[in-house]
Amino acid sequence: MKLTNDPAVTVTDALNTRITVRDFQDMPVPEETLRQILTTAQRSASGGNLQPWHVHVMTGEKLAGFKEDALAMAQAGHRDEPTHQAYPSPLWEPQRSWRYKLGEDMYGLIGIEKDNKMGRLMWLMQNIKFFDAPVGIIITGDKRLEMPQYMDIGIYTQSLMLLAREAGLHTAPQGWWRNWHTVCHKHLDIPEEDEVLVGMSMGYANTDAAVNKLYADRAPMEDVVKFYS
Numbered sequence: 001m002k003l004t005n006d007p008a009v010t011v012t013d014a015l016n017t018r019i020t021v022r023d024f025q026d027m028p029v030p031e032e033t034l035r036q037i038l039t040t041a042q043r044s045a046s047g048g049n050l051q052p053w054h055v056h057v058m059t060g061e062k063l064a065g066f067k068e069d070a071l072a073m074a075q076a077g078h079r080d081e082p083t084h085q086a087y088p089s090p091l092w093e094p095q096r097s098w099r100y101k102l103g104e105d106m107y108g109l110i111g112i113e114k115d116n117k118m119g120r121l122m123w124l125m126q127n128i129k130f131f132d133a134p135v136g137i138i139i140t141g142d143k144r145l146e147m148p149q150y151m152d153i154g155i156y157t158q159s160l161m162l163l164a165r166e167a168g169l170h171t172a173p174q175g176w177w178r179n180w181h182t183v184c185h186k187h188l189d190i191p192e193e194d195e196v197l198v199g200m201s202m203g204y205a206n207t208d209a210a211v212n213k214l215y216a217d218r219a220p221m222e223d224v225v226k227f228y229s
């Protein structure tokens with residue numbers, strides 16, 4: 001797929017043209033566009049209409065200060081215990097291989113070899129800069145939520161990603177921030193009873209960046225869907 005910032009015009013188009021963008025242009029998103037996306041995303045479904053997402057959106061100087069602090073913490077060797085583990089451990093097949101291949105494909109594109117552990121680690125730190133996106137989002141939820149509400153927050157997250165595509169924007173969902181909640185609580189007005197669940201970079205994709213040429217594999221539909229009649 002050739003990555004483009006052209007707006008998606010159908011849901012199919014939005015899904016097919018959405019990828020996790022890990023290199024953004026230094027171009028602000030108009031506040032009105034951002035507000036429109038966040039307003040429409042409120043239409044996301046949730047069990048019992050609980051709407052369990054709490055959304056913290058940073059731009060401009062606020063985002064710059066947040067990133068600066070996060071980077072300083074990282075450089076000082078700080079890292080939080082994650083609010084939730086990213087994956088089950090140990091991971092089983094085929095998910096284990098899919099995860100492995102994603103990493104190999106991504107690092108292959110940007111030319112960081114497997115034995116260059118430090119290089120890969122350093123590259124991961126792009127997460128802490130929200131991949132240079134002009135918008136950084138942290139989504140929190142009450143610690144008392146149950147699994148179905150995490151699904152609701154996933155649905156909301158997908159709404160943001162698809163609406164962003166309709167506005168000619170791209171996104172990177174970031175579980176990364178579950179490991180960096182100290183900085184989130186320090187800079188944002190997060191209620192005491194909430195925890196960091198996921199973050200997101202949003203902005204205009206740098207369409208020429210090698211890392212943005214990753215169009216991650218998917219299993220064929222027939223492998224995961226069973227039809228009954």
Ligand SMILES: Cc1cc2nc3c(=O)[nH]c(=O)nc-3n(C[C@H](O)[C@H](O)[C@H](O)COP(=O)(O)O)c2cc1C
Pocket residue numbers: 018019020021022102127172173174175176177198214215216
């Ligand atoms: C909940 C969630 C958390 C993710 N966290 C990160 C992250 O912290 N850093 C990152 O680079 N990608 C992250 N990703 C992106 C996934 O690696 C990506 O969605 C997957 O490899 C499929 O690729 P695609 O989004 O380009 O289609 C996350 C995706 C999801 C849905």
